[in-house]
Amino acid sequence: MIVASRALSLALVLLCAQPLLGAEQKWVGTWASSPQLNAHNNAADGTAATMREVVHVSMGGETIRVRFSNLYGTTPLIIGAAQVAQTAKGAGIVAGSAKPLTFHGQPAVTIPPGALVVSDGVAFHLAPLSDLTVSFYLPSPSGPVTEHSLGVATSYEAPGNVVANETLESPKTRTSWFYLNGVDTLADAKAGAVITLGDSITDGAKSTVDTNQRWPDELARRLQADKKFRKLSVLNEGISGNKVLLDGAGVNALARFDRDVLAQSGAQYLLILEGINDIGRIHTVPEDKLTAADLIFAYDQMIQRAHTHGIAVIGCTLTPYHGAGYSTENGEAIRKAVNDWIRNSGAFDGVVDLEAAVRDPQHSDTFLPAYDPGDHLHPNDAGYKVMGDAIDLKLFTRKPKQP
Numbered sequence: 001m002i003v004a005s006r007a008l009s010l011a012l013v014l015l016c017a018q019p020l021l022g023a024e025q026k027w028v029g030t031w032a033s034s035p036q037l038n039a040h041n042n043a044a045d046g047t048a049a050t051m052r053e054v055v056h057v058s059m060g061g062e063t064i065r066v067r068f069s070n071l072y073g074t075t076p077l078i079i080g081a082a083q084v085a086q087t088a089k090g091a092g093i094v095a096g097s098a099k100p101l102t103f104h105g106q107p108a109v110t111i112p113p114g115a116l117v118v119s120d121g122v123a124f125h126l127a128p129l130s131d132l133t134v135s136f137y138l139p140s141p142s143g144p145v146t147e148h149s150l151g152v153a154t155s156y157e158a159p160g161n162v163v164a165n166e167t168l169e170s171p172k173t174r175t176s177w178f179y180l181n182g183v184d185t186l187a188d189a190k191a192g193a194v195i196t197l198g199d200s201i202t203d204g205a206k207s208t209v210d211t212n213q214r215w216p217d218e219l220a221r222r223l224q225a226d227k228k229f230r231k232l233s234v235l236n237e238g239i240s241g242n243k244v245l246l247d248g249a250g251v252n253a254l255a256r257f258d259r260d261v262l263a264q265s266g267a268q269y270l271l272i273l274e275g276i277n278d279i280g281r282i283h284t285v286p287e288d289k290l291t292a293a294d295l296i297f298a299y300d301q302m303i304q305r306a307h308t309h310g311i312a313v314i315g316c317t318l319t320p321y322h323g324a325g326y327s328t329e330n331g332e333a334i335r336k337a338v339n340d341w342i343r344n345s346g347a348f349d350g351v352v353d354l355e356a357a358v359r360d361p362q363h364s365d366t367f368l369p370a371y372d373p374g375d376h377l378h379p380n381d382a383g384y385k386v387m388g389d390a391i392d393l394k395l396f397t398r399k400p401k402q403p
Contacts, residue, residue: 027065028191028266030057030126032182032235035259036250037072038145050163052135052156052171053180054087056212058220059233060128061185066101066119068136069146069181070111071259077111077142077179079103081163084124087131091156091168098164099124101136116181126185128224134180137161148177149249150240152204152214175209182235184265191231192268194219194396195261195311197253197302199274201319202238206378213381214238215354218388229393235264243277244298245290254298261302262309269396270306272299273316273354276377279334280326292337296345303347312400315348317355319387322365323376332365350395357390358383 066084070077082101085093101119103109111117126132139161155178156171196202196216204214220234237260241249250256253274261270275295282288303313317339321327343351358379360366367376371383379387 024189025186026189026191026266027184028059028187028233029193029235029264030059030061030064030183030185030233031055031132032237032264033148033151033177033180034237034239034250034256035069035071035146035181036149036239038147038149038178047141048137048139048160050135050137050158050161050168051178052091052133052158052168053177054131054133054153054155055177055180055183056129056131056153056217057126057183057185058129058224058235059185059187059191059231060126060130061187062123062125063121063186064124064126065121065184066134066180067116067182067184068111068179069116070142070179071114071116072144072146073111073113073142074144075113075142078108078139079111080108080137080139081161082119082134082136083163084122085133085135087133090154091171093133093135093166095166118184121186128230129221132183134183135163136179137163146179148239150200150203150205151175151177152207152209153177154210182265187266188231191233191266193233193235193264193266194223194269194271195235195237195264195267196271197261197274198238198272199242199277200238200240201276201378202236202273203240204236204238204384205240206373206375207381207384211381213384215379215384215387218385219391222388222391222393223396226393229396232268232396233266237261237264241277242274243281244275244295245278246281248277254301257302257305261306261311267309267311269312269314270302271314271316271352272302273318275338276318276321276335279318279331280321280324282331283326283328290334292334292341295334295338296341299342300347307400307402310400312349312398314350314352314395315342316352317342319355319379320359320365320367321377322363325375325377327376349398349400352391352395354387354390357386
C-alpha cells in the first residue's frame with residue numbers, strides 16, 4: 001500500500017509538472033538549429049563544464065521546452081543540470097528569471113548516442129523576438145560533439161557546475177551552439193512554423209555577430225510586426241557550406257530533410273534556398289557532371305515529401321555568385337536554368353525572387369555592390385535585410401498542393 005501511495009504521489013508530481021495540451025494548443029518551434037559533427041571535438045575540452053548559450057527566438061509564449069541533441073555522439077551525453085533564463089548582457093542572466101529544466105520530472109538526463117531529448121515544459125515568459133539563455137552542465141565528456149558551427153552568436157563556457165550563476169567568471173567564448181537543438185513554445189492550435197532550409201546564405205555568413213541580421217531574422221521581425229501573422233515562427237535550418245546532393249558541411253539537404261524539416265514542431269511552411277555550393281563544386285571538382293536537372297530533381301523530391309506532411313513549399317531563386325572563388329561559366333548557366341525553373345515551373349506553392357532582390361540591375365549575375373561584403377557570394381547585413389523584406393507575407397496564407 002505504501003509503495004502504491006508513493007507511486008501515485010510521483011505520478012501526480014509528474015502530471016503537475018507537465019502542461020496539459022488542450023484542443024486549442026500545440027507545441028511550435030520558436031528557435032532551432034541544424035546539428036553538425038564537430039570535427040575538433042572541443043566542447044568543454046573534455047572536462048566538467050557549464051555551457052551557456054544564447055538564442056534569439058521568433059514567436060513568444062508562456063510555456064517552453066528545450067531540445068538537446070547527441071546526434072553525432074558515440075557515447076552517452078550526460079546533462080547534469082539545465083536551466084533557461086532571460087538574457088542580460090554577455091554571459092549574464094536577469095536576476096530572478098531563471099527556471100530549472102527537468103526531464104520527466106528529473107533534473108538530469110542521459111542522452112543515448114544518436115538521440116535527442118526534449119525537456120518537460122516549464123512556465124516561462126518568452127517575449128517575441130527576445131534572447132533566451134540556456135545553461136547546462138556537462139559533468140563528463142561525450143564525443144564526438146554535436147554542434148551547429150556557424151552560430152553568428154556568442155556562446156560561453158565555464159568550468160564546473162555554475163548553471164545557476166547569474167554571471168560567469170572569465171568564460172571561454174565561441175560562436176557555435178553545442179548540443180542545443182531547439183526551443184518550442186506552447187502556442188495556439190492555429191500557430192505554425194516557417195522553416196528556412198539552406199546553406200551559409202541562410203545560416204547568416206558575413207552578418208554581424210550577436211545582432212541577428214540573417215534574412216530569416218528579418219522575416220521573423222516582419223511576421224511579428226503584422227498582427228495577421230504573429231502566430232508564425234521562423235526556424236533557421238541553414239548550414240554553412242551545405243549542399244543539396246552531396247555531404248560536406250553537414251549531410252546533404254535530402255538526407256537531413258526529415259529531421260530538419262518534417263520533424264520540426266508545428267511545421268507549416270518551408271522556404272528552400274540551397275544549391276549554390278553544389279554548383280560551385282564544379283570549379284573544384286571539374287569532373288563533377290552536375291546538371292540543372294539534378295538539382296531540379298532534388299527540389300521536386302523535397303516538395304513531394306513536404307506536401308505529404310501538409311507543408312507548403314516556397315522556392316527561392318539562387319542569388320548571384322559571379323566573382324566568387326568558385327564561380328564558373330558552366331555553373332552560372334546551371335544557376336540560371338534552375339532559377340528559370342523555380343520561377344516558372346509551377347512546382348512550388350509560391351516563389352520568392354531573392355536573386356532579383358540583391359542583384360546589380362546592370363549585371364544580373366552579380367551582387368549589387370551595396371549588398372556585397374566583398375566575397376561576391378554572401379550578402380552583408382543590408383543585403384540580408386533586403387532579402388527578408390522581399391518575401392511577400394501573403395505567401396503564408398497558401399495551402400500546400402495535393403501530393
